[in-house]
Amino acid sequence: MFDTISFDFDALDQAISRAHARLSAEQRADGHYVYELEADATIPAEYVLLEHFLDRIDPELEARIGVFLRGIQGNSPQNPGGWPLFHDGAMDISASVKAYFALKAIGDDPDAPHMRRAREAILARGGAARTNVFTRIQLALFGAVPWRACPVMPVEIMLLPDWFPITIWKISYWSRTVIAPLLVLLTERPIARNPRNVRIDELFVTPPDQVTDYIRGPYRSNWGYLFKAIDSALRPLERHFPARSRKRAIQAAIDFITPRLNGEDGLGAIYPAMANTVMMYHTLGYSPDHPDYATAWASVRKLVTDASYRFEGASYVQPCLSPVWDTSLAAHALAEAGSPGDAQLAAACDWLIPRQILDVKGDWAYRKPDAPPGGWAFQYNNAHYPDVDDTAVVGMILDRNGDPAHREAVERARQWILGMQSRSGGWGAFDSDNEFHYLNHIPFADHGALLDPPTADVTARCISFLAQLGHAEDRPAIERGVAYLRREQEQDGSWFGRWGTNYIYGTWSSLCALNAAGVAQDDPMMVRAVEWLLARQRPDGGWGEDCETYAHAKPGEYHESLPSQTAWALLGLMAAGQAEHEAVARGIAWLQSVQEDDGSWTEQPYNAVGFPRVFYLRYHGYPRFFPLLAMARYRNLARGNSRQVQFGF
Incomplete structure (x- = not known):
């Protein structure tokens, strides 16, 4: 049971209010959010x-x-x-x-x-x-x-x-x-x-014209x-x-x-x-x-x-701009921390609606010509390249917000997501069945990132979206996605996080999806993931992960706790039915302890990746969204009639 006696929920309320106020203040006049990438x-x-x-x-x-x-x-x-x-x-x-x-x-x-x-x-x-x-x-x-x-x-x-x-x-x-x-x-x-x-001749050990093994x-x-x-x-x-x-x-x-x-x-x-x-x-x-x-x-x-x-x-x-992603993530945090009809949340959703891509069959249609357009891009405009991950996250917040005017947009997103599922049951970020792995071995591809195959984190988001909508006819697609996640789980119980750092990100994403899909909490897949997260909690109550885990570092470990990774771990544990676990209370307390006076959190370490081992990213908005989302969810579960997370994200 929640420790409602020793845990200071009044202080948690204040921390959530400060974070909510800070996030609200950073919203642009037209309703959108954009942070540095x-x-x-x-x-x-x-x-x-x-x-x-x-x-x-x-x-x-x-x-x-x-x-x-x-x-x-x-x-x-x-x-x-x-x-x-x-x-x-x-x-x-x-x-x-x-x-x-x-x-x-x-x-x-x-x-x-x-x-x-x-x-x-x-x-x-x-x-x-x-x-x-x-x-x-x-x-x-x-x-x-x-x-x-x-x-x-x-x-x-x-x-x-x-x-x-x-x-x-x-x-x-x-x-x-x-x-x-x-x-x-x-x-x-x-x-x-x-x-x-x-x-820059001085940077060559051997004169460049004499090098024979470039x-x-x-x-x-x-x-x-x-x-x-x-x-x-x-x-x-x-x-x-x-x-x-x-x-x-x-x-x-x-x-x-x-x-x-x-x-x-x-x-x-x-x-x-x-x-x-x-x-x-x-x-x-x-x-x-x-x-x-x-x-x-x-x-x-x-x-x-x-x-x-x-x-x-x-x-x-910047390598690119991230307004759709930032706005949709901020909206999820606002929804969890606020109340139905929240003006900031409504403004964010209203900004997202006209950016749905409905009239361009982009490059994705080369493999999936029958999938009707309905996605969102990551950036302000990128009509030929809608993002599967963004589309699922936007679709979930529009559905959760419940504005009847947005139902058609959600349905168009649903149809596109269903159409983008790969034969393996998983989803890639922009393309389907992009699994010509031999191409990652051509001399040009020394970065090993020429392809866009399905990944656990994107697949998890699509499962979460479809499961949240609850259409019975989507169940086969969801089950194929769950089977994909089951195959992709690492031996230690974690999942690789292709687009976020790293195994904590992938494990949080997957646990949210499995919960939304109705996988039992005592399923060995869920149990092993929970055990992995619990084993990686740091002594101070937080979690952190080194970007070197994309190379050879131990998954889920870092020399300090970080707000984003701590929030992901907490959200994953709560999705797996562990909201009352003492480790979750300790993690929430750590987030409160490092919150800044203005209600925000900051972190210098990078929290995402473009190409593993080649190109990494720091989303400046992540420590704004995710700690607020985690703290608000913890409070809502503690005060609600159910300990079950109701939404896919």
């Missing part, structure tokens, strides 16, 4: 290099980006001078080379102490020749490495039919939008204008050796490809990009695709005043963000 040094460094590629240098902005890059440089035993992929992480050589290159382009003296530390750290790890494919392509654009440092990716890929093993329709949405303009660059092989003639293992399977052999065979042949087919392929890339330019929200609404598009137009001789070129450039500039609150006079560049 921060990545590592890579994106701001690439932006600086983009300006030098184009010779469109903005000295004032570059100086501000320089402040940011210097501010996040490592200075610890595990990272003595490079740049990490996430807060407090180990040095990443690719991010470090880009950051060093950008700072040198900005005008930093290579003999300055911070540049010497960076250079020594880079050389100690093999130098710039050992960077990843995307970094080597960036270096080739500046003549810093020969083009043979890059894999062969002929633009004729744009013309290949679906039966061919490698096509743009067999890769993920983000890969598709990044690669389409990149194929033109790899074919045309432009050289940056680089007006200051910035070079494309090398370790290979993750025999596919790697096969694709390396194909790459080697293609190199001497590529220059003999017919000019006519090459011209046709370049036009096919342009024809793919043009209808997807997405206004000032940009191709795919993600920075790498936008930047590649700008460079493509520049390379093809478009005038900067050309409408498409101007639109692409404006989309990139839209991501520049003031960061003076971090470092005085600093700016950085």
Whole structure:
């Protein structure tokens, strides 16, 4: 039973009221929420290099980006001078080379102490020749490495039919939008204008022209050796490809990009695709005043963000914007903490409604042509690429809010989610049945994230949404999803969290889904997950997880407790029927103890991921939404007639 005697529910009420007031105050006038989405040094460094590629240098902005890059440089035993992929992480050589290159382009003296530390750290790890494919392509654009440092990716890929093993329709949405303009660059092989003639020869252990093994293992399977052999065979042949087919392929890339330019929200609404598009137009001789070129450039500039609150006079560049995701998550917290008819909640839902994508059959329709449109994108606008995860979360809050005017939108979302289920029973983030795993072994895919296969966290959200709606005819789809989660559960009882850090995120998501689907609390799957979460509670009552768990660190562990991860663990335990467990009360007390005076929480460690082991994210809104949601749910369960969580999220 809830310890209603010793637990101070009056203090909890006050904490919830402060958090609710803070969240309400951060709502935009039109009802939506948007918080910063921060990545590592890579994106701001690439932006600086983009300006030098184009010779469109903005000295004032570059100086501000320089402040940011210097501010996040490592200075610890595990990272003595490079740049990490996430807060407090180990040095990443690719991010470090880009950051060093950008700072040198900005005008930093290579003999300055911070540049010497960076250079020594880079050389100690093999130098710039050992960077990843995307970094080597960036270096080739500046003549810093020969083009043979890059894999062969002929633009004729744009013309290949679906039966061919490698096509743009067999890769993920983000890969598709990044690669389409990149194929033109790899074919045309432009050289940056680089007006200051910035070079980074000092970052190579062996002179770049003398390096013979740019494309090398370790290979993750025999596919790697096969694709390396194909790459080697293609190199001497590529220059003999017919000019006519090459011209046709370049036009096919342009024809793919043009209808997807997405206004000032940009191709795919993600920075790498936008930047590649700008460079493509520049390379093809478009005038900067050309409408498409101007639109692409404006989309990139839209991501520049003031960061003076971090470092005085600093700016950085976000990888994308997250308003639909932020608004839907904030709305769930408002719903749990508020009352029916809450004005802030209604305003958030009203803002979401017109952003449902109803009139565009995006790239997802290539595999699922019969699924009717009805999704929401992650960003302000991204009509060709609605997000399955966002759609499920938006659908749940619209259903929970109960406005009859929103029923049609919920039904359209339901139909699209049902249509997007993969054959395995799971759901991917943007595509269905995107499981051509051999493609993650081509030399270009050294990041191992070329695909968008189903994942436990996205599958869990879709199950939660469908189960919350309660349509009897959806039960087979739900059961197939539950079977998928059963197969995907790790031996220790957790689930891998593809889009959030990490096993705590995946386990919370899955437990919510299993509860919504009616899986018994004594089901071994639920029991093992609960035991795993309980075993990872820290002595102070909170939970934390290191981003290194995407590599080799122990799942569900970190050297400190974090608000987001603590909230996820608590929400998972409550969904599994453990609301009265002493561990939950301790976790709630920890959240109260670290709440700031203004009602919010903050956390420096990153809490999400773009590509595991390559690209990580910090959602600045997460410690706003999730602790409030967890505390309010705990209070509501304690004061309600049932200990059962009623909603899917």
